[in-house]
Amino acid sequence: MKRVWSIGIIRGLIFQLFGTGIGVIFFTTIRTILGLGWKTEPTIVVGGLFGAIFFLIGLGAFTDWWRAALGQEVLEPHEAHKFNGIRRYFEFTLDHKVIGIQYGVLSMILLSVGGSLALIFRVELASSGLQILNFVQFNTLVGLHGMVLIISILTGISAVSNYLIPLLIGADDMAFPRLNAFSFWIAIPASLILLSAMFFGGFETGWTAYPPLSVRGPMGIQMFFLGVYFAGWSSILGSLNLITTILKMRSPGMKMFRLPILTWSVLATSIMALTATQLIGLSFQLVMFERLLGMGFFTPSEGGNPVLFQHLFWFYSHPAVYIFILPGLGIISELLPVFVRKPLFGYKWVAMSSLAIALTSFLVWGHHMFTAGIEEYLRVPFMYSTLLVAVPTGVKFFSWVATLWQGKARFPVPMLFTLGAIIVFLMGGLTGPPAGTVSTDLHLHDTYFIVGHFHDTMFGGFVFPIFAAIYYWYPKITGRKLNETLGKIHFYLMTPSFLLMTFGQMRIGLLGMRRRIADYDPNLGFDSTHLLITIGGFLIAISVLVFFVNLIRSAKKGEIAEGNIWNSRSPEWSLLPSPAPINNYENREFRVVGNPYDYGLTGSKYVELIKSEEIKNEVES
């Protein structure tokens, strides 16, 4: 019993359970003292809030901060490696590599949960009529599919950036290791609270939670809000940490234009996540308060306006899609030169295009609202700013094509996924402008065309690149390579079934299939396409299952990876053994002496080790 209690995550979960109870009792007591009766909705909100905070207390997330606030000594992060082996993944650990893997595992778990939710409602949609679900269940599943996968993506990009950024820039850890661990662990109660929405009556709004429906619907929406709110803090604090790390902790000689390109995309992503995320938090908070206290923000009869919600919500949720894809595009740009043995074409342009996308993303939110009754004069400016996004994205495509041109390409699994990502993202990119142009959007809005477009961008911008990244960096994490055959099965099964799925979605969307509805008219003739989409979805699920088998099997039995297996120039492959040592570059401090992607240029070097007598001078200067 004592041993179980000493494991951080279990202690946290027990604390969360008790904390929720304490919150409920606390709130009920106050209401009773004030002479008010039992009211379920505010009670569960307060319970959820207490639960999340108690989870973190039980885990020990606040211990060091509390000490520091009282002016006591706390250990330096690199002295605080208390746990070893598998155990450290279940604890409040400060090492960025451990946190990266924790994020990654959480992301993959949420990916399977979110994907499975989709499979359930895909079965429902495979033929017209209602078979297995009722309307509220269907809507809840659709909404949760969206939000669970959004959190999966956010944790997935945090996994990549947490594990890799300090390794890529030669830092010994993130700038704020405790904040880093905190940002991860707050995502666990957040996910639990979000999923608990299913058990509190579900919700009907889809992941966008538009009022007035979200103000009036079942109270599962409150758990949805609360979960997203905590996940938002995870994202904000994580990106704060990443920006500081990238700006302040680079190795000597690593100027901004010598950063690995992935670092640039993570920087751009983090700028968006740091600022815009506040707005989704605020918009959800306002609906929450409207439900709890009757504050009339979004009810027209009270003087409110539901369109305000959409403005606040999309001010985050449009940049959010760039938050999701930019790290993925960075991974493509990072891996491509390694596998074609050529410099990345137009490095500075690619770096700046990430920032340009980040900047433009703040100006385009209105294109989600062309049909929502926004002011007429806002439509055309939003259309132009939306189409402007295609320019920096196009820069990236030009760079990839030019990098591929006349390269000596090799095709191991990471390269396959990189190419798959480019193709799928191209599909997503090309279907974007019709959805961003006012005249065509009026037809396409809220149809399956948008669903197809969105899944293309998310798979091309996140799922394919993250799989590429996992196949590529898995040996750095475990010291063993993933199985190539299983990897190829994964790729060749997933890509065609995915394209089948999204092309099907776009086809019926163009023909008028509305999204977010549980049933459709059989006379529309969509049954067969819907069946194909469902089959495509299940094939993707099987391919991901193959991937999970590969992940688990290769950790023990995989081929041992020694040295620089991909023949890469970046420091984590060229200087470090696999698996990466716990203190990163300790005794292997390096200096950047050249450009990162000069593949094929004889005699050029990117990094060189600093000799030990020089280290002191370098650090002092």
Next chain:
Amino acid sequence: MSSIQPSINQIQKKLAISRLGLWLFFASDSFMFGGLLISRFYLLGNQKIELNQFLGLVVTSVLLVSSFFMNRAEVMISRDNKKGFLTSLLITILLGIVFLVGVVGLEWRDAHFGPADGAQGAVFYMMTGMHAFHVLTGIIFLLFVLRNGINGKFNAENHFMVEASANYWHFVDVVWIIFYPALYLMGS
């Protein structure tokens, strides 16, 4: 790097990192306050909210004066004047509490509408409430600073905690300087 005693450079680097983190947090938080400000103008436009002007002026002055004393406290600790530091800090905390009582205790009771009375009530209580929450956390930070200051944990070289809380306090003050005209003065 492996030396036991951290060098001046390392301490300075750590300080620079902490400062950047702090300012990034302000940047992030100001987007939330910006969202509230936008909600106010989107929903209420040119409406003027009926409020106790005298009380508004008093609490605003109190908060501004508290920022002045916060600055005094920070300057004094950077000159190693510990007694002056503690006095100014205490005045800041007291003025902060006066502000909180003024807004939450008096203005909320005084206002002729509640949070559930239309868009005006919603906007007013949300904005003042969110700001008051920040003032409250600021006071809590300052109480920790006060406790550590009494125990002599700070000196001229080592007082980032004072600097951080002071900057937070000024940030919350600046937010109010923008909220005050938006809530009390604008409109007709």
